[in-house]
Every structure is written in C-alpha cells, then in structure tokens.
Amino acid sequence: MVLAQLDDDQAQDVVTIPLEGKSSIADHMIIASGRSTRQVASMAQKLAEKIKQAGFGPVRLEGLPAADWVLIDAGDVVVHLFRPEVRSFYNLERMWAFGDAPPVTGNG
Template sequence: MAHTPLTSEALLERILSSLTDDKAEDVVQIDLRGKSSIGDHMVIASGRSTRQVSAMAEKLTDRIKQEFGMTARVEGKDAGDWVVIDTGDVIVHIFRPEVREFYQLEKMWLPQAATGASAR
C-alpha cells in the first residue's frame, strides 16, 4: 500500500481531520516551530467520556499507521482521562473536559490573548 508522503503539515492535517471525524470537541492547534524542540505542532482536543477519548486515540493511531506507515507512541489510552500521542512532529493530547481544565495546557503554550484570558 502506498503511503502519503510524511511532512509535519500532512500529518497535522490528517490528525485534525481524524479528530473532527470522531467528533472531538474544542480542538486547538498550536504551532511549536521555533518555540520548542519537542515537535512542530501540538494539538489539544476533548472527548466527552473516557470511552470516547480512548476510541479517538485508537482510531487516530490506526489512521496514522495506515496512511503514513508510522507507529506513534501512545500513553494513557487504557485510563482514557488523558491520552498523549507522540508522532515526533505532532504531539496530540486528548482529554476528558475536567482533566483538560485541570491541566490547562493551552495556557502554557498560547499567548494570553489567544486563550481569552484578560490581564487583570
């Protein structure tokens, strides 16, 4: 089977479409180029339940393997509260909403204005 050429942009596009297909909520993409050596992009999304979070992670890793011929590193899929998928170029975090609210990863990576936070 022919694989799609692997660029960080192609990978990001496929990840975003996979999450959309699986009805992920509040999907945020963060450009890490020039900010961090962990990857080029970070994607943060929410699922409504542990079952949905785990299912989205599983489908996403399957799609990446089939379309790009690569195996992503996955942590947290069994618990389903917070799954991290590391493809090398794109880091994906899928949370249950309460867990996402607790960790607030967006605030660590996005400028204050982009998160809707006001400077009081």
Template sequence: MHRFSEPLGATLAASPNVTPSPGTEDAEALHKLVIDSLDADQAVETVSIPLAGKSSIADHMVIASGRSSRQVASMASKLSEKIKAEFGRSPRVEGLQTADWVLIDAGDVIVHLFRPEVRSFYNLERMWSFGEESPTGTA
C-alpha cells in the same frame, strides 16, 4: 485520576521509537490528518498550537476533548491506526488504559486528548501559548 510527575511531551519527545518526519510537507500532512480525524470523531474544542520555531519537540501540538473516557480512547485508537496506515509509523501512545488524558506522540505532531474535567485542570493551552492571546482553534 492519574497524575504525571513530569510533562508527558518532554518524556515522549525524546523517545527513540518515534522518528520525526524529514520535511515540513510531511508535518503539515500529518497535522491535517490529525485535525480531520478528530473532527470526524466529533472531538470537542480542538485547538492547534504551532510549535515550529518555538520548541524542538514538534511542529504542532493539538489539544482536544472527548465527552467521556470511552470517546477519548476511541479517538486515540482510531488516530493511531490512521497515522500508522498513512505514514507507516506507529506513534507512541500514553494513558490509553484510563483515557482521562491520552498523549499521542507522532513525531512532528503531539496530540493531547482529555476528558473535559482533566483538560481544565491541566490547562495546557495556557502553558503552551507563548504569551499569545489564544491558540488557534480548529473546531
């Protein structure tokens, strides 16, 4: 398992290759595309955490699991292709080679795709919940 020395979101959010969308309508459309794509690919335990007004890195963070590395890689590749086709920009993708934890930085939406064991180890939902009871589940 690959261990990261710093949170991936912090590294990728500052990436010059990803330009945030100009408006909240684009952010919401991107968020919907992400949720719909993960749902179609049978992602497990999809959670969406609203970040607007709480963090400057993105408007939404979506966390989901795949049943295997193969499913995680497939979901990430399909989602990246859909974002490029729909919005005309290529999101930055990290971790696709091993697919234990794949991060997709699409500007206004950051997506974390995990194998279940890796997801429970890092427990990003708790770290990003901002003291709320629980993040918004979408699945």
C-alpha cells in the same frame, strides 16, 4: 489529516498550537476533548491507526488504559486528548500559549 480524523470522531474544543521554532518536541501540538473516557480512548486508537496507515511510522500512545488524558506522539505532531474536567485542570493551552501568537481554536 489529524484534524480531519478528530472532526470525524466528534472531538470537542480542538486547539492547534504551532511549536515550530519554539520547541524541539514537535512542530504542532493539538489539544482536544472527548465526552467520556470511552470516546477519548476510541479517538486515540483510531487516530494512531490512521497515522500509522498513512506511513508516518510508529505512534506512541500514553495514558490509554485510564483514558482521562491520552498523549499521541506522532513525531512532528503531538496530540493530547482529554476528558473535559481533566483538560480544564491541566490547562495545557495556557501553559503552551506564547506571547506572540494565541492558539488557533475551532471546533473542526
């Protein structure tokens, strides 16, 4: 559902990192980019609403006012939405890449 919503909102460079058994923070981490702060904010708000409507409980949003990097904590899934420059600076994909499996990349 999260990936479908990001695809609908034209998120760029979507990466899924499986965390199950590797971290207690979530089972999956999704990292994606938006073209501007406006798109990042819009994607975050739509995704949070979609998760809530699907009955997955309250969603925590962090970083929405600036919208350079917005974190969406939906319990089992954590989503990071970035502007491209901010994403390349923090490079979360490399930080969370585990030696046994590369992140799953794709544009949808």
